[in-house]
Amino acid sequence: MTDSRRKRSxxxxxxxxxxxxxxxxxxxxxxxxxxxxxxxxxxxSVNEPGSSKDVRLAVTRAQAFFPPYLHVGGVFxxxxxxxxxLSRHLKPATRxxxxxxxxxxxxxxxxxxxxxxxxxAPAKITSVHWQEPAPALHQLHASESxxxxxxxxxxxxxxxxxxxxxxDIRSQMDAxxxxxxxxxxxxxxxRLQQLTSWSQRSDTCDRISTEEVAVRAALSDFADxxxxxxxxxxAKGKSKAPSTKKQRVPGVIEAHVSFAHAHARxxxxxPAAAPVLAFQKGKVSTVVVDVSVLARAAPTDCITTLRxxxxxxxxxxxxxxxxxxxxxxxxxxxxxxHFSPPPLSSPVWIPLATDExxxxxxxxxxxxxxxxxxxxxxxxxxCLHENRPYLRSTNACDVMGELPKDPAGRPxxxxxxxxxxxxxxxxxxxxxxxxxxxxxxxxxxxxxxCAYRSCQTICSWYRLQGYSARPIxxxxxIQETLVAVGDKPASFVGSRTWIGSxxxxxxxxKWFEADxxxxxxxxxxxxxxxxxxxxxELALHFERTGSPVMIGGSNLAHTIIxxxxxxxxxxxRWLVLDPHYTGKDDLGVIHKQGWCxxxxxxxxxxxxxxxxxxxxxxxxx
Numbered sequence: 001m002t003d004s005r006r007k008r009s010x011x012x013x014x015x016x017x018x019x020x021x022x023x024x025x026x027x028x029x030x031x032x033x034x035x036x037x038x039x040x041x042x043x044x045s046v047n048e049p050g051s052s053k054d055v056r057l058a059v060t061r062a063q064a065f066f067p068p069y070l071h072v073g074g075v076f077x078x079x080x081x082x083x084x085x086l087s088r089h090l091k092p093a094t095r096x097x098x099x100x101x102x103x104x105x106x107x108x109x110x111x112x113x114x115x116x117x118x119x120x121a122p123a124k125i126t127s128v129h130w131q132e133p134a135p136a137l138h139q140l141h142a143s144e145s146x147x148x149x150x151x152x153x154x155x156x157x158x159x160x161x162x163x164x165x166x167x168d169i170r171s172q173m174d175a176x177x178x179x180x181x182x183x184x185x186x187x188x189x190x191r192l193q194q195l196t197s198w199s200q201r202s203d204t205c206d207r208i209s210t211e212e213v214a215v216r217a218a219l220s221d222f223a224d225x226x227x228x229x230x231x232x233x234x235a236k237g238k239s240k241a242p243s244t245k246k247q248r249v250p251g252v253i254e255a256h257v258s259f260a261h262a263h264a265r266x267x268x269x270x271p272a273a274a275p276v277l278a279f280q281k282g283k284v285s286t287v288v289v290d291v292s293v294l295a296r297a298a299p300t301d302c303i304t305t306l307r308x309x310x311x312x313x314x315x316x317x318x319x320x321x322x323x324x325x326x327x328x329x330x331x332x333x334x335x336x337x338h339f340s341p342p343p344l345s346s347p348v349w350i351p352l353a354t355d356e357x358x359x360x361x362x363x364x365x366x367x368x369x370x371x372x373x374x375x376x377x378x379x380x381x382x383c384l385h386e387n388r389p390y391l392r393s394t395n396a397c398d399v400m401g402e403l404p405k406d407p408a409g410r411p412x413x414x415x416x417x418x419x420x421x422x423x424x425x426x427x428x429x430x431x432x433x434x435x436x437x438x439x440x441x442x443x444x445x446x447x448x449x450c451a452y453r454s455c456q457t458i459c460s461w462y463r464l465q466g467y468s469a470r471p472i473x474x475x476x477x478i479q480e481t482l483v484a485v486g487d488k489p490a491s492f493v494g495s496r497t498w499i500g501s502x503x504x505x506x507x508x509x510k511w512f513e514a515d516x517x518x519x520x521x522x523x524x525x526x527x528x529x530x531x532x533x534x535x536x537e538l539a540l541h542f543e544r545t546g547s548p549v550m551i552g553g554s555n556l557a558h559t560i561i562x563x564x565x566x567x568x569x570x571x572x573r574w575l576v577l578d579p580h581y582t583g584k585d586d587l588g589v590i591h592k593q594g595w596c597x598x599x600x601x602x603x604x605x606x607x608x609x610x611x612x613x614x615x616x617x618x619x620x621x
Contacts, residue, residue, distance in 0.1 A: 009127035010097065010109060011039035015343040017107045019043045020076040020099055023383035025050055025086060027058050028097055029066055030073025031346075033296065039131070040097060040109075042066060042344055043076060043383040046086065055089035061381065063316035065348045068309035069296035073097055080110065084122075087112070098122060132426075135416065136340035136347045136397075145205070145296050148399055149310045151180070152290040159285065166325050169287055173318045181311050199304055206299035287325070290336040291317040294347060294399060321351050328353040328374075335367060340397045341382070341390040342431060347399055350378060350391055364393035375621050388430075389620055394466035411435040411587050414596040415561055415575055423573065424566030427539040430546025432464040433457055433561070434472075435596065437581040445475060446582055448496040451557035452478055453579035454550045455504045458559075458615050459511065461548055467618050468515040473507070481510050500552045501613035508615060518616030525611065528553070528604035532572040534612070535565045545617045548577070553610030556580070560612075564598065574599045 020026070020043055029042035044062045047054045062072050072090065074097030077083040087095040098110040110122035155172045159165035179185070183199040197203075295309040321334055331353035338347045352371040368375075375391040384390060414435050415428075436456035438446050445452060452475050459472050473481070479495070482488045487506050488497075505520055512518075521541070523534055538549065542562065549560040562575035581595040590596050604610070 009037060009129060010111070010125055011037050011129040011131055012109065013039070013041050013133050013343075013345060014130050015133055016040055016043060016099070017101055019343060019383035020101045021104065022385075023076070023380075025077045025082060026075065026383065027055070027062055027072045027090075028074040028076055028099060029062060029070045030097065031070050032073075033069060037129070038073065038096075040073070040099065041070060041133075041346060045381055045383055046075075050082075050086050050089075052089045055086065059090075059094075060316050060319050063312060064320040065350065065382070067294040067296070067346055068313040069294075070346060074099065074112075076101065078102055080108075080121075083110075133343055133345045135342070135413075136345055145298055147205070147295045147297065147306055149293045149295055149306065150290075151292055151310065151314055152288070155287045155289070157285045157287075162329055165285060166322070166329060169325060170322045173322055177311075177315050177318060180314060199307060203303040204299065205297045205301045205303060205306065285332060287332070287334055289318075289321055289334050289351070291321075292336075292338075292349075293317075294338075294349075317349065317351070324351055324353045328355070330355040335371075337393075337396040338399050339391055339395055341384055341388070343384060344382075347397060348382065367393055372621055379621065387617065387619060387621065389466040392466035392621070394469065408441070409585055410440065411585055411590065411596075414577070414587055414590060417587065418591060418597065420564075420598055422564045423571065424564050424569075425539075426562060426564055427542035428546075428562035428575070429461070429542065429548055431461060433548055434460040434464070435577060435585075435590075436460070436472075437579045437595070439582045440585075441474075443475065445496075448498055449475060450579045451499045451501075451504065451550070451552055454548075454557045454559045454577075455499075455507060457577065457579070458504065458508065458548050458550060461615075462508075462512060462618075467620055468512050470512065470515065473511060477511075478503075478507050481507050485510050498555070500557070501550055501611040504550055505613055516618035516620055518618045520616040521614040523612040523614070525609055527606065528601075528608050528610060529606040531604050531610065532570060532601050535563060535567075535572045538563050538612075538614075539565055541614045545614065547615040547617060549615075550613040551610055552612075554605045554608035572601055574601070574603065576603065 016028075023043050023045035025048075026043050026045035028040050029044065031039045031041050044058055044065070046058045059072055062070075072094045074095055075083050075086045075090070076099040077086055078100070079102060080098065080100050083098040083100055087098060096111060096113055098112060100106075100108045100110070102108075109125045109128060111125050112122040114123040153176060155169045155176075157165050157168040157172075159168055183197075185197070185199070291314045293310045293313040295306045295313075297305040297309075317336075321336075324334065325331055333354050334351050335354065336349065336351045338349055340347050352367070352374050354367060354370045376386050378391060379386045379388065389395060412434050413432055434457065436453040438449060438453065440453075443449075455478060456472050459470075462468055463470065463472065476493065478499070479488070479493045482499070482503055483490055483492055485506055487503060501522065505522070508518075508520070523537060526534055538560070541547075541549065551558050551560055557579065559577040559579065560574055561577050564573040564575075566572070576597065576599050578595045581590060581593075583589055
């Protein structure tokens with residue numbers, strides 16, 4: 001065994017150990033495509049007791065939920081023995097890493113392909129590169145080799161539910177898998193405005209990849225994929241003029257497949273033809289599914305690389321949907337969407353079954369109510385916090401569109417582009433927020449509106465997590481609400497009177513009362529000199545709740561969005577969002593001048609007394 005093999009390193013997202021502890025036992029998702037260094041980027045739990053059947057089910061789910069460029073590459077468990085036992089149910093090529101989380105702090109990673117000195121146990125990896133998860137859409141849009149393959153279809157049945165309905169739909173899914181795997185399937189490429197065979201080895205991905213795509217045209221133009229043996233298809237509809245706005249987005253391949261009601265026995269006997277309508281007596285049940293795939297390939301790769309990734313992912317997605325329909329036999333609709341949970345660096349595909357008769361795609365609140373148990377189970381399966389709104393409808397992402405941003409152009413999550421080397425352990429805001437500061441919206445609140453702006457940032461956090469669709473309040477809204485709850489006299493409206501943490505607490509409770517209740521906490525009457533002694537409380541807040549913290553004192557208000565706590569030395573650094581900035585929303589200027597920056601404890605006035613509001617997280621999923 002060579003030394004170079006013994007010294008292999010691995011990259012690991014900093015969120016993975018906590019996800020592994022939450023999941024107890026399961027599979028590791030690995031990305032081998034980054035500079036030749038494998039990176040462990042996600043987890044999926046395996047049901048107890050961890051039998052071969054349990055592991056196979058988890059593998060299928062991993063292939064369905066995660067993009068196909070990620071693969072199962074190992075297991076995690078609370079002990080090395082358990083990890084080795086679980087890994088025996090995997091194929092040798094997929095059980096490389098063993099991640100062991102025996103305690104709340106210890107993390108050991110072993111490489112099964114590199115034996116230890118005595119060759120009787122896997123070698124412990126000593127070179128681990130811990131990485132913070134980057135926003136999934138930023139990762140996707142920064143890749144010149146990312147592709148979005150749109151695949152959707154409709155299954156119909158004359159049965160109204162029960163085992164016959166599920167069996168019917170499952171048979172059609174099997175037929176669909178067979179057809180989409182055919183060598184003569186054609187896909188429509190919007191950039192080329194033509195159909196091409198994705199089994200054609202002479203076509204390389206650089207013919208279809210592009211950094212600049214007319215997103216709207218790409219979304220509206222599609223063609224029917226031909227059934228095996230069919231003639232050349234034609235693109236349907238008129239092409240819209242490409243947008244002149246340049247956007248960095250994935251390459252696009254679109255395939256929309258539909259075929260008549262068919263049983264498995266009809267798969268080979270049905271004549272090859274364009275999609276037809278089949279009329280039958282009685283009410284027909286319809287299930288529409290979107291099994292679109294995020295794929296990745298090098299520009300010089302053959303287009304068949306995308307074909308292989310897509311077929312594997314689509315088949316796994318259909319298997320998951322079939323199991324979903326068995327569990328929810330009354331379902332008449334499967335809503336499939338992509339989400340980007342902050343602990344992950346890749347989007348995930350999520351299917352939700354509902355028996356709602358209305359179009360729940362247009363009724364997000366109804367869909368969320370109907371699917372809450374499913375979303376809780378999925379959060380647990382993905383080893384994510386079960387009290388987070390990561391999979392709520394409002395958090396679904398359009399991987400084809402622009403990166404998420406505030407419509408008014410305010411900086412979103414400005415701290416993410418700060419380069420920083422922590423001294424201790426980081427405890428950070430969990431979720432998106434917008435940066436509000438003096439003079440925005442052409443409103444002059446210089447010298448008096450800092451707490452109002454901090455309040456707006458907190459409200460944006462609630463809104464962006466999907467807890468509420470209420471608009472961000474104006475200064476006037478805040479003042480009127482405080483008068484309505486009896487905290488201020490009528491003359492307060494229209495004034496330039498300061499507010500503090502307690503007023504923000506009262507306002508938030510009233511403003512969002514129709515959407516949720518949240519138990520917020522205070523830290524009262526702490527001097528600037530003593531603020532470092534509150535690091536533990538803040539660490540627990542960011543770890544368990546993750547909302548921005550408003551701090552007021554010395555006639556100033558700020559927003560704390562993270563801390564760097566070196567517990568052994570009692571040293572704390574503070575990630576501060578400063579609402580006193582009066583300039584334009586230029587992120588370069590904001591960072592350079594320190595308006596969103598890490599501060600040491602000398603930033604706070606040692607003699608001043610501060611109150612801190614720690615906004616609560618609603619118990620909504």
